[in-house]
Amino acid sequence: MSLLNVVDLNTSYGPINVLAGVSFTVEPGETYALVGESGSGKTTVIRAIAGLAPAQDGSVTFEGQEIRGAPESVMRPLRKDMAMMFQDPVGSLSPRLTIRSLITEPYRIQGMKDRDLDAEAKRLLAMVNLPTHFADRYPYQLSGGQARRVGVARALALEPKLILADEPTAGLDVSVQGELLNLLNDLRERLGLAMVIITHNLSVVRHVADRMGIMYLGRLVEEGTTETIFNNPRHPYTRCLLSANPEPDPDARLERIALKGEPPSLLKRPSGCEFRERCPFAKDICTQTPQWEMNGDHGLRCLAPLS
Amino acid sequence: MTEKLLEIDHLCVDYETGRGDLKALRDITFNVNKGEIVGIVGESGCGKSTLISSILRLTAPNTRFREGEIRFKEQDLLQASERQMRDLRGSDISIVFQDPMQTHNPVLTIGQQMLDIQHRSKQSKADKLSHAAKMLGAVGIPDPDARLKQYPHEFSGGMRQRIAIAMALMSEPDLLIADEPTTALDATLEVQIIERLQELQREFHCAILFISHHLGVIAELCDRVVVMYAGAVVESGEVREIFHNPKHPYTRRLIECDPGHIKERARILPTIPGEVPDLANLPGGCIFRDRCDQAMARCATEVPPLDQLKEGHHAACWLNHAEATS
Ligand SMILES: Nc1ncnc2c1ncn2[C@@H]1O[C@H](COP(=O)(O)OP(=O)(O)OP(=O)(O)O)[C@@H](O)[C@H]1O
Ligand SMILES: Nc1ncnc2c1ncn2[C@@H]1O[C@H](COP(=O)(O)OP(=O)(O)OP(=O)(O)O)[C@@H](O)[C@H]1O
Ligand code: SF4
Ligand code: SF4
Ligand SMILES: [Mg+2]
Ligand SMILES: [Mg+2]
Numbered sequence: 001m002s003l004l005n006v007v008d009l010n011t012s013y014g015p016i017n018v019l020a021g022v023s024f025t026v027e028p029g030e031t032y033a034l035v036g037e038s039g040s041g042k043t044t045v046i047r048a049i050a051g052l053a054p055a056q057d058g059s060v061t062f063e064g065q066e067i068r069g070a071p072e073s074v075m076r077p078l079r080k081d082m083a084m085m086f087q088d089p090v091g092s093l094s095p096r097l098t099i100r101s102l103i104t105e106p107y108r109i110q111g112m113k114d115r116d117l118d119a120e121a122k123r124l125l126a127m128v129n130l131p132t133h134f135a136d137r138y139p140y141q142l143s144g145g146q147a148r149r150v151g152v153a154r155a156l157a158l159e160p161k162l163i164l165a166d167e168p169t170a171g172l173d174v175s176v177q178g179e180l181l182n183l184l185n186d187l188r189e190r191l192g193l194a195m196v197i198i199t200h201n202l203s204v205v206r207h208v209a210d211r212m213g214i215m216y217l218g219r220l221v222e223e224g225t226t227e228t229i230f231n232n233p234r235h236p237y238t239r240c241l242l243s244a245n246p247e248p249d250p251d252a253r254l255e256r257i258a259l260k261g262e263p264p265s266l267l268k269r270p271s272g273c274e275f276r277e278r279c280p281f282a283k284d285i286c287t288q289t290p291q292w293e294m295n296g297d298h299g300l301r302c303l304a305p306l307s
Numbered sequence: 308m309t310e311k312l313l314e315i316d317h318l319c320v321d322y323e324t325g326r327g328d329l330k331a332l333r334d335i336t337f338n339v340n341k342g343e344i345v346g347i348v349g350e351s352g353c354g355k356s357t358l359i360s361s362i363l364r365l366t367a368p369n370t371r372f373r374e375g376e377i378r379f380k381e382q383d384l385l386q387a388s389e390r391q392m393r394d395l396r397g398s399d400i401s402i403v404f405q406d407p408m409q410t411h412n413p414v415l416t417i418g419q420q421m422l423d424i425q426h427r428s429k430q431s432k433a434d435k436l437s438h439a440a441k442m443l444g445a446v447g448i449p450d451p452d453a454r455l456k457q458y459p460h461e462f463s464g465g466m467r468q469r470i471a472i473a474m475a476l477m478s479e480p481d482l483l484i485a486d487e488p489t490t491a492l493d494a495t496l497e498v499q500i501i502e503r504l505q506e507l508q509r510e511f512h513c514a515i516l517f518i519s520h521h522l523g524v525i526a527e528l529c530d531r532v533v534v535m536y537a538g539a540v541v542e543s544g545e546v547r548e549i550f551h552n553p554k555h556p557y558t559r560r561l562i563e564c565d566p567g568h569i570k571e572r573a574r575i576l577p578t579i580p581g582e583v584p585d586l587a588n589l590p591g592g593c594i595f596r597d598r599c600d601q602a603m604a605r606c607a608t609e610v611p612p613l614d615q616l617k618e619g620h621h622a623a624c625w626l627n628h629a630e631a632t633s
Contacts, residue, residue: 013461038465038493039449087464087491090406131585133326140367141322144405144487145351145520167464170490171405173350173520174564178576185574200465200493201521203566207573226572244494246501246523248567250546259495265450 001064003028003162003194004049009068010057011044016266018044020218021058023292026162029192031184033205033226035241036215037263042198043087045215046164049196050084051075062162080110083155087166087198089147093139099125099150100135106157124153129179144171152180156187163195169204181208202245206230211297214238217264217274220292223299234298234305236281273303281306311378312482312514313339313362318375320354320361328371329587331357333538335375336613339482342512344504346525346546348561349535350583355518356405358535359484363402364392379482397424401475405486405518407467410474411459417443417470418455424474442473445503447496465491472500476507483507484516489524497521501528522565526550531619534558537584537594540613544620554622556599593625601626 002025011019019041026032034042047053049060051070060068062082067074083106086092093102103124104117121135128149139147148171155163163184169177181204187193199205205212206226213223214237222235233239243257259278264270270277272287279286283304290303320332331354339345347355360366362377364384377384379400384392396402404410412420421439428435436455443451446469459467468491475483483504489497501524507513519525525532525546532549534542534557542555553559560579562568569576581598584590593599593606605625613623614631 036493038447038469038491038496039463043463088406129582131582136325141324143352143356149351167491171351171487171520173348174522174561174566175577175579176351177520178564178566178578181576182578200491200497202494203569207566207569207576241494244498245567246494246497246521246527248522248526248550248562248565250526250550252526256498262444263447263449267450267453 002026002061003030003063004196005061006045006049006058007060008058009045009048009055009060011041011048011053011055013054017269018218018266019048019055020269022215022218022220023058024213024220024223026194026196028161028194029188030211031188031195031197031209033209033212034196034198034215035200035202035205035212036221037217037237037241038200039263040215041218042215043166046084046166046196046198050079050082050164052084076109079106080158081161083158083160083163085151085155085163085165085168087170089144089151089171090139090142092151093147095139097138098135099137099139099142102139103150103153103157106154110158120157124157127156127183128153129176145173145176148172149176149180159187159191159193161192161194163193163197165195165197167199168197169199169201177204184208202242213299214241217266217269219274219301220299221275221301224297228298234300234307235302236279236306237275239306240280310341311338312341312343312380313516314376314378315358315362316376316378318358318361318377319373320357320366321371321373322357322367323369323371324587326587330589331538331586332361335535335540337533337540337543339514339516341481342508342514343531344508344515344517344529346529346532347516347518347535348520348522348525348532350537350561351520352583353535354538355535356486359402359486359516359518362484363396363400364389365396398427398478399480400482400484401478401480403468403471403475403483403485403488407459407464407471410471411467413459416456416458417462421455421474421477424477438477439473442477443470445476446470446473447499448473463491465493465496468492469496469500472503476503479507479511480513482514482516486518487520488517489519489521497524498527504528522550522562523567534561537589538586539594539623540621541595541624542622544622548620552620554616554620554627555595555624556601556626557595558622560598593623595624 004026007023009022048055100121107115209226213220222238240257261278276282276286285303290301292301318335321328425435440451529546536557542558564577596602596606611623611625613621
C-alpha cells in the first residue's frame with residue numbers, strides 16, 4: 001500500500017479551476033519532487049493534501065484512509081504523521097511566539113504533556129544548526145534563512161512519516177542547504193521518512209528526489225524517475241524547464257529552449273493541448289487533447305513527445 | 308562610466324539584544340556605480356538584509372548605527388531626514404523585499420496597491436491601472452486586468468514575488484535593490500526576470516544591488532560580486548574573478564558546495580563543517596578561522612585586512628596578504 005495516494009484531485013476558487021485532476025503516489029521512504037511553472041498549482045496540491053486548501057473532487061488517501069475534505073477532528077491526529085513546511089517562512093510563524101514556543105507547539109497541539117519542552121527545543125535547534133539561545137528570539141529577529149530552518153525544525157519535531165515541504169531550501173545558502181538535505185536524507189534512511197518536496201531548484205531535485213512530477217496549468221504533464229526525467233525529458237515543457245536552469249559559471253553557454261508567448265489564463269483554458277500556444281515543438285495534431293499515458297513508470301501528457 | 312551611485316563606507320550596525328550588542332555589520336565598504344549590477348552572496352544570517360534595510364533606513368527598532376556612511380548620489384543617507392528618505396524610496400531607489408508579504412498589504416487588492424505607489428504621477432486613474440496591468444503582464448502574470456482585483460493571498464508565492472518586482476520597476480529607479488527576488492520562480496521565469504533586469508540596466512542605466520543564494524543567477528546577471536561572511540565583506544571582485552579565481556577560502560568553499568556543479572546524483576551534499584561565530588561574542592582574529600582548512604597561527608590573533616589583490620579584486624585573508632597591492 002502506498003503511503004500517500006492522490007487521485008484526480010480538483011480544486012477551484014470560484015470560476016478559477018486551479019487543479020484539474022492531479023494524481024500521484026508516494027511510497028514509504030520515498031522522495032517525490034513536484035516541479036513546474038510558478039502558479040501551476042504545486043502549493044495548492046500539498047495544501048489540499050493537508051486539508052488546508054479546498055479540494056472539490058478526487059481522493060487523497062494517507063495509509064489507506066481517505067482524508068480529502070476530512071474535518072479538523074480527523075486531520076489533527078494525522079498531523080503527527082504528516083507535517084508541512086510552508087513556502088513563506090516568516091509569514092507562517094506567529095510573530096508573538098518565541099522560537100521555543102514555535103518549535104515545541106506540535107507537542108502541545110498533540111497533547112504530549114510529558115515532554116521536556118526545553119530539552120526538545122534545544123535538540124531541534126541543534127538539528128537545524130541554530131544556536132540554543134535562538135530559543136528566546138521572536139521571528140522578526142531572525143534572518144530569512146534562519147526562519148526557514150525554524151519551520152523545518154517544527155515540521156520534524158514529531159518525527160512524521162511524511163513531510164510536505166514547500167521550497168524547504170529557498171533562502172538558504174548552499175552550505176546550509178546541503179546540511180538540511182543531508183539531514184532529511186539521514187531521517188529517511190533511519191526512520192523511513194517520505195517526502196513530497198516542491199522546489200524550483202533543479203539541482204536540488206537531481207540530488208534528493210527518487211521520482212518527480214512536472215506540473216503545468218494545474219495538471220501533471222510528465223512524471224518519472226529523476227534519472228529518466230533529467231536524462232531523457234520527453235515533454236516539451238520539461239525540456240524547456242530543464243534547459244533554463246542557470247549554471248554557477250559566468251562563462252556557461254546554455255542552449256536554452258525558450259517558451260513562446262505568455263502563461264495562459266486559468267479563466268480561459270486553451271483548447272487542445274494546453275501547452276500548445278507556447279510549445280516550441282507543437283504539431284498540427286496538437287489541437288486535439290492529449291491524455292495521460294503511462295509507459296512503465298514514465299507518465300506523459302503529450303501528442304508528439306520528444307525522443 | 309564609473310560614476311559612483313551608492314557608496315558604503317566603513318558601515319557598522321548593531322542590534323541591541325538581551326545578550327548584549329549583536330554586531331550585525333562590521334566595517335562594510337563597497338560601491339555600486341551607475342548602471343552596474345552588483346551581487347551580494349553570503350551565508351544565511353551574514354547581514355545581507357540588514358545591509359539593505361540600513362541603506363533604506365527601514366530597520367528594526369533595536370538597530371543601532373555605530374559608524375560609517377551610506378551615500379547615494381553624494382547625499383549622506385544616515386543624516387537625511389525621514390521625509391527625504393520617503394522621497395527617495397519608491398522613486399530613485401526601489402526595493403524588492405525578501406519576504407513579499409513585507410511589500411503587500413494583505414487587506415488591499417493588488418490593483419489598489421499599484422495605484423498607491425503611483426501617487427506622485429499626474430495620470431488619470433484609468434491610465435495608472437492600465438500601466439499597472441502592463442507591468443503585471445511584463446512579469447508573466449496572466450489575465451492582468453482581472454488579477455488587479457485580487458488580494459495578495461490569492462496569488463501563488465512566485466506570483467507575489469513577480470508583483471513585487473513589477474511594483475519596484477514602476478518608478479524606473481536609478482537603483483533597484485532586490486533581496487532574493489527569484490526564490491519562488493521556476494527556471495524559465497527566473498531567466499525571463501534576469502533578462503528583464505538586464506534590459507532595464509541597458510535602457511535606463513538602472514543600477515541593481517542583487518542579493519541571492521542562487522549562484523547560477525548571480526553568475527548570469529551580475530557584473531561584480533560582494534561576498535559576505537558573519538557581518539563582514541570577505542571578498543569582492545568582478546564576477547569572473549570571483550567564480551574562476553576566488554581568493555578567500557570561504558568563497559571557494561561556497562562555490563564548491565553548489566549542487567549545480569555536481570552532475571551525478573549525490574546522496575550526501577558537500578557542506579562547510581562548523582558553525583558561524585556568535586555575532587554577540589566575536590572571536591579575535593579571522594572570523595572564518597574555525598571553519599577554514601587553511602588557517603595559520605596568525606589567523607587566530609590578527610584580523611586580516613581587506614587587501615586589494617589586483618584592480619577591483621579585494622579579499623580579507625592572510626593567505627593573499629603578501630601579493631596585495633595596497
Ligand atoms: N486562496 C486562493 N484564492 C484564489 N486563487 C488562488 C488561491 N490560492 C491560490 N490561487 C491560485 O491558484 C493558482 C495556483 O497557485 P499555487 O500557489 O498552488 O501555485 P504554485 O505552483 O505553488 O506557484 P509558485 O511556484 O509561484 O509558488 C494561482 O493562479 C493562484 O493565483
Ligand atoms: N531585529 C533583530 N534583532 C536581533 N538580531 C537580529 C535582528 N534582525 C536580524 N538579526 C540577526 O542579525 C543577523 C543578520 O540578519 P540578516 O537578516 O541581515 O541576514 P541575511 O544575510 O539577510 O540572512 P538570510 O540569507 O538568511 O536572509 C542574523 O544573525 C539575525 O539573526
Ligand atoms: S501535445 Fe503538442 S503542443 Fe502539447 S506539449 Fe506535446 S507537442 Fe507540444
Ligand atoms: S585569514 Fe586564515 S583563517 Fe581566515 S580565511 Fe584566510 S587562511 Fe583562513
Ligand atoms: Mg507555491
Ligand atoms: Mg535576508
